[in-house]
Amino acid sequence: MLRGFALPFERALGDGVHGIEAAAPFRHMQTPGGYSMSVAMTNCGAHGWVSDPTGYRYSTTDPDTGADWPLMPTVFRELARAAAQEVGFPRFIPDACLVNRYEPGARLTLHQDRDEQDFRAPIVSVSLGVPAIFLFGGLKRKDRPQRVPLEHGDVVVWGGPARLRYHGVAKLEESRHPFAGNARINLTLRRAL
Numbered sequence: 001m002l003r004g005f006a007l008p009f010e011r012a013l014g015d016g017v018h019g020i021e022a023a024a025p026f027r028h029m030q031t032p033g034g035y036s037m038s039v040a041m042t043n044c045g046a047h048g049w050v051s052d053p054t055g056y057r058y059s060t061t062d063p064d065t066g067a068d069w070p071l072m073p074t075v076f077r078e079l080a081r082a083a084a085q086e087v088g089f090p091r092f093i094p095d096a097c098l099v100n101r102y103e104p105g106a107r108l109t110l111h112q113d114r115d116e117q118d119f120r121a122p123i124v125s126v127s128l129g130v131p132a133i134f135l136f137g138g139l140k141r142k143d144r145p146q147r148v149p150l151e152h153g154d155v156v157v158w159g160g161p162a163r164l165r166y167h168g169v170a171k172l173e174e175s176r177h178p179f180a181g182n183a184r185i186n187l188t189l190r191r192a193l
Helices: 007-023 074-086
Strands: 040-045 048-052 055-059 096-102 108-111 123-129 132-136 146-150 155-158 167-169 184-190
Touching: 007 040, 007 074, 007 096, 007 123, 007 184, 040 048, 048 096, 074 123, 074 155, 074 184, 123 132
Parallel strands: none
Antiparallel strands: 040 096, 048 055, 096 184, 108 167, 123 155, 123 184, 132 146, 132 167
């Protein structure tokens, strides 16, 4: 947990999110079971994470447009590399960034990030906007998760033996923040391939 680690990059991160949204708008993806996710998502980088009735996977193109995902802003990559290095992952170079927008009532149920090819690379998660509760569980879904409050600018990095721990986000409460109004923006940087 790196409290406030992203704050020096706040303006550049906001500009990056706006540029990505303009090229690949946020959307509520469908789960394989046919449900619409409460979290709106988009991607940037060489690979984007997608979900639809055929399953979860990474794709080099936006399924809504057929275009390549927007390039990952340099500030995203450099922030992720610096955060990973700070906690002992010195060679992390992300090639994918899932950008999540949580609005009041949105949540993300406990899950593992298992669609990447190499689990040796960590996950770097950047919180922007309104506060949220990060749920950090164990290696089994039934393990009771820790409830970790996240504020604007906080960065969480997990890898190594913790890489496959279940995690999620509790239902977002109504709040406001100058960065994104009533929303929380989460950048989840990974090494997909």
